[in-house]
Amino acid sequence: xxxxxxxxxxxxxxxxxxxxxxxxxxxxxxxxxxxxxxxxxxxxxxxxxxxxxxxxxxxxxxxxxxxxxxxxxxxxxxxxxxxxxxxxxxxxxxxxxxxxxxxxxxxxxxxxxxxxxxxxxxxxxxxxxxxxxxxxxxxxxxxxxxxxxxxxxxxxxxxxxxxxxxxxxxxxxxxxxxxxxxxxxxxxxxxxxxxxxxxxxxxxxxxxxxxxxxxxxxxxxxxxxxxxxxxxxxxxxxxxxxxxxxxxxxxxxxxxxxxxxxxxxxxxxxxxxxxxxxxxxxxxxxxxxxxxxxxxxxxxxxxxxxxxxxxxxxxxxxxxxxxxxxxxxxxxxxxxxxxxxxxxxxxxxxxxxxxxxxxxxxxxxxxxxxxxxxxxxxxxxxxxxxxxxxxxxxxxxxxxxxxxxxxxxxxxxxxxxxxxxxxxxxxxxxxxxxxxxxxxxxxxxxxxxxxxxxxxxxxxxxxxxxxxxxxxxxxxxxxxxxxxxxxxxxxxxxxxxxxxxxxxxxxxxxxxxxxx
Amino acid sequence: xxxxxxxxxxxxxxxxxxxxxxxxxxxxxxxxxxxxxxxxxxxxxxxxxxxxxxxxxxxxxxxxxxxxxxxxxxxxxxxxxxxxxxxxxxxxxxxxxxxxxxxxxxxxxxxxxxxxxxxxxxxxxxxxxxxxxxxxxxxxxxxxxxxxxxxxxxxxxxxxxxxxxxxxxxxxxxxxxxxxxxxxxxxxxxxxxxxxxxxxxxxxxxxxxxxxxxxxxxxxxxxxxxxxxxxxxxxxxxxxxxxxxxxxxxxxxxxxxxxxxxxxxxxxxxxxxxxxxxxxxxxxxxxxxxxxxxxxxxxxxxxxxxxxxxxxx
Numbered sequence: 001x002x003x004x005x006x007x008x009x010x011x012x013x014x015x016x017x018x019x020x021x022x023x024x025x026x027x028x029x030x031x032x033x034x035x036x037x038x039x040x041x042x043x044x045x046x047x048x049x050x051x052x053x054x055x056x057x058x059x060x061x062x063x064x065x066x067x068x069x070x071x072x073x074x075x076x077x078x079x080x081x082x083x084x085x086x087x088x089x090x091x092x093x094x095x096x097x098x099x100x101x102x103x104x105x106x107x108x109x110x111x112x113x114x115x116x117x118x119x120x121x122x123x124x125x126x127x128x129x130x131x132x133x134x135x136x137x138x139x140x141x142x143x144x145x146x147x148x149x150x151x152x153x154x155x156x157x158x159x160x161x162x163x164x165x166x167x168x169x170x171x172x173x174x175x176x177x178x179x180x181x182x183x184x185x186x187x188x189x190x191x192x193x194x195x196x197x198x199x200x201x202x203x204x205x206x207x208x209x210x211x212x213x214x215x216x217x218x219x220x221x222x223x224x225x226x227x228x229x230x231x232x233x234x235x236x237x238x239x240x241x242x243x244x245x246x247x248x249x250x251x252x253x254x255x256x257x258x259x260x261x262x263x264x265x266x267x268x269x270x271x272x273x274x275x276x277x278x279x280x281x282x283x284x285x286x287x288x289x290x291x292x293x294x295x296x297x298x299x300x301x302x303x304x305x306x307x308x309x310x311x312x313x314x315x316x317x318x319x320x321x322x323x324x325x326x327x328x329x330x331x332x333x334x335x336x337x338x339x340x341x342x343x344x345x346x347x348x349x350x351x352x353x354x355x356x357x358x359x360x361x362x363x364x365x366x367x368x369x370x371x372x373x374x375x376x377x378x379x380x381x382x383x384x385x386x387x388x389x390x391x392x393x394x395x396x397x398x399x400x401x402x403x404x405x406x407x408x409x410x411x412x413x414x415x416x417x418x419x420x421x422x423x424x425x426x427x428x429x430x431x432x433x434x435x436x437x438x439x440x441x442x443x444x445x446x447x448x449x450x451x452x453x454x455x456x457x458x459x460x461x462x463x464x465x466x467x468x469x470x471x472x473x474x475x476x477x478x479x480x481x482x483x484x485x486x487x488x489x490x491x492x493x494x495x496x497x498x499x500x501x502x503x504x505x506x507x508x509x510x511x512x513x514x515x516x
Numbered sequence: 517x518x519x520x521x522x523x524x525x526x527x528x529x530x531x532x533x534x535x536x537x538x539x540x541x542x543x544x545x546x547x548x549x550x551x552x553x554x555x556x557x558x559x560x561x562x563x564x565x566x567x568x569x570x571x572x573x574x575x576x577x578x579x580x581x582x583x584x585x586x587x588x589x590x591x592x593x594x595x596x597x598x599x600x601x602x603x604x605x606x607x608x609x610x611x612x613x614x615x616x617x618x619x620x621x622x623x624x625x626x627x628x629x630x631x632x633x634x635x636x637x638x639x640x641x642x643x644x645x646x647x648x649x650x651x652x653x654x655x656x657x658x659x660x661x662x663x664x665x666x667x668x669x670x671x672x673x674x675x676x677x678x679x680x681x682x683x684x685x686x687x688x689x690x691x692x693x694x695x696x697x698x699x700x701x702x703x704x705x706x707x708x709x710x711x712x713x714x715x716x717x718x719x720x721x722x723x724x725x726x727x728x729x730x731x732x733x734x735x736x737x738x739x740x741x742x743x744x745x746x747x748x749x750x751x752x753x754x755x756x757x758x759x760x761x762x763x764x765x766x767x768x769x770x771x772x773x774x775x776x777x778x779x780x781x782x783x784x785x786x787x788x789x790x791x792x793x794x795x796x797x798x799x800x801x802x803x804x805x806x807x808x809x810x811x812x813x814x815x816x817x818x819x820x821x822x823x824x825x826x827x828x829x
Contacts, residue, residue, distance in 0.1 A: 036783060036786075036787040037599065037787060038599070039554070039598050039599060039791075040554070040598070040599065040600060045554065045555070047554075047555060047556025047557075047558075047559075048556070124560065124562045124563040124566045125563075125566040125567075125570070127563070128554075128555040128556050128558065128559050128563060129558065130560065130562070130563055131558065131559075131560045131563070132558075181595075181600050182600065184599070184600040185599060185600055185601055198601075199609055199683075199779070200599070200601065200605070200606045200609045200610060200779070200784070201606075201609070201610055201779040201780070201783055201784055201787070202609070202683045202779045203683065225681065225683070225777075227681065227777045228774055228783075229661075229774045229775055229777070231665055231775070232665075232668065232680060232681075232774070232775055232776065232777050233777075235665075235668050235669070235672065235673055235680045236679075236680035236681050236777070238673060239672055239673055239676070239679070239680045241679055241680055241681050242681075388547070389548065389790070390790065391547075391548030391549070391552070391553055391790065391791070391792050392546070392547040392548045394548070394549070394552050394553075394557065395547050395548050395549050395552060396547060398552070409557070411558075421558065432561055432562070433560060433561070433562075434560065434561050435557075435558060435560065436557060436558075
């Protein structure tokens with residue numbers, strides 16, 4: 001009995017030692033995030049920045065954006081070594097990398113896990129991103145290392161749906177089935193870091209995955225700390241208690257952070273486009289003259305000066321710049337207060353107009369709206385802001401209680417996603433397929449639909465440009481500005497790549513990342 | 517004594533039920549959809565409906581209430597809708613931090629507030645009294661998020677005596693105490709300001725009583741008159757204020773927790789409210805109410821110790 005116990009103990013020690021020793025070899029990266037806690041670390045439910053940043057370190061997709069880039073043209077192999085598509089673009093075959101291990105002894109990643117993951121991502125009951133996968137007809141395992149995806153109709157970027165973003169992450173089927181609802185707090189992926197534990201309201205601790213297929217990470221651990229107070233987080237960074245600090249997209253913050261000795265401020269893509277959606281289905285914005293007056297009243301340059309030229313830029317279309325299909329050649333109405341006043345008078349409002357608007361109390365959005373409010377006041381629009389708590393705002397704008405909606409968003413960098421979610425009639429709140437079309441516009445439906453299924457890239461780009469011109473011409477929404485992401489890091493933190501963008505909304509920490 | 521405690525605990529059950537019912541209804545009446553918070557802004561109505569069904573939010577509110585009460589009676593107060601973690605686990609992780617901060621602030625408040633209040637009362641309208649009143653006014657007027665930041669800049673950033681991140685390792689008592697000092701000073705000084713004012717006015721009232729004059733006429737030493745006869749009677753309002761303030765402190769220390777990056781009950785309550793985490797809020801209220809009941813019970817027991825007439829009644 002005693003011998004068995006000793007043997008078991010020895011086995012435990014010997015079995016555990018290599019992992020622990022290897023995990024502790026590298027230094028600990030301390031990250032400060034502006035959040036109170038993580039939400040769900042099941043990647044298919046990771047919708048907030050705090051969750052998205054973390055799951056990107058723990059999971060892989062079949063393909064990935066080259067670290068530091070959000071350019072879809074630079075997508076490269078990840079869990080899939082290679083892929084090919086049928087001539088009509090409706091059948092895609094991915095050949096998987098062999099020997100990739102899941103964290104926690106959950107075994108080798110196979111086609112079965114990939115099929116399970118993509119079906120999970122496409123299911124409304126098990127994913128927040130199911131709408132992205134509507135075009136999926138079937139996902140099948142051809143053999144343990146080959147997966148075939150069949151589409152009902154063409155999509156602008158199939159690779160975008162299987163990349164390291166939103167629903168594209170691959171999870172361990174066995175772990176999901178074994179852990180059930182607990183998977184959200186005990187996730188199992190294949191990434192360079194594995195979750196060790198989450199201390200509620202304090203931190204998430206991750207350890208390096210020594211079996212990571214690209215090589216063991218050079219950083220041993222990540223301490224992912226939840227510090228909601230900007231002032232305290234900045235003080236902690238100044239005090240060298242953090243190596244990486246979530247920053248505010250604000251010029252004053254950036255200037256101050258740049259003064260911290262031994263540190264660097266990274267400003268990177270994707271830009272979050274702020275648009276003002278005008279509900280064209282009811283007064284006062286059912287009158288095109290009122291909408292045009294509104295558009296002429298918005299001074300984008302002033303908004304950029306207010307937010308800061310290093311962290312923001314003018315919104316030039318109803319699609320963020322840099323997205324595949326973006327065009328600035330869309331007839332965007334210029335800032336012109338005299339023209340705005342004249343149009344308002346022409347529309348029967350010579351003494352101005354009051355619009356009751358529901359808006360969030362979230363400071364960065366409220367401050368922006370207050371600047372807009374002042375700009376509009378100069379031409380005769382009075383915004384009667386009904387400031388409500390953020391969750392209430394999201395509910396009420398989806399109940400069509402606000403004729404004007406200030407909304408900021410970044411999406412997968414292909415025009416189709418933004419156009420479909422914000423401007424297609426299928427996405428109008430109140431419809432069964434509602435997303436975020438607060439303008440109730442449908443003027444570009446046919447162009448958006450045709451572009452989505454087109455297999456001719458030139459034709460697709462032409463249709464997306466036409467859609468943008470129609471939406472701008474009809475003033476369904478007014479683009480305001482694009483706000484970039486900001487993080488500050490100590491100079492001894494080397495990402496191992498040049499950070500120009502990150503779809504996970506935070507720097508990727510890879511096996512190449514070093515703390516010198 | 518045991519009978520008294522049991523009676524008080526039994527009497528608290530209706531209060532607990534009333535609070536729970538109110539919280540249950542209020543969180544559901546307030547606009548804001550937990551499904552939207554969890555699924556984000558790209559979720560379809562279909563996904564939101566599926567999640568609501570999984571969370572049990574698709575059934576009538578009365579059914580939800582009965583389910584909740586039934587589970588609560590078996591000791592199950594549910595799992596967080598947002599994180600999926602059991603509420604007990606979430607609260608258990610932060611409660612020791614809250615208790616540490618509450619007790620430390622209370623001790624500091626009493627240790628500073630009571631002597632200063634007595635001193636001010638004994639030197640009524642003199643420079644000491646004026647200074648004490650002024651300082652207590654400043655203490656009450658200064659928001660904790662400002663005093664906390666000042667303390668962090670001075671003692672953490674410049675002197676480097678304390679860390680900015682106050683998330684203590686609960687298994688390390690030294691670390692726990694070290695990271696408690698600045699937050700306890702921040703909250704304790706506000707409490708001291710309250711206690712100073714109450715002690716001062718209670719002592720002034722007590723020292724003007726006939727029995728004090730009698731005691732002095734009988735030649736009882738002044739020190740004994742103040743500390744035994746005066747203070748004992750002045751203690752009742754002080755204990756009342758401390759009891760009330762401790763209750764407030766448990767839930768309202770959120771700003772201190774945020775500034776010093778400490779986990780705590782206040783922060784969890786605010787987070788659950790923002791995220792419309794119904795189950796978390798309900799569970800938190802059960803625990804919060806229980807703590808308030810315990811604090812009130814201790815306050816009542818202290819009344820009996822300080823004034824035997826209360827015990828007899």
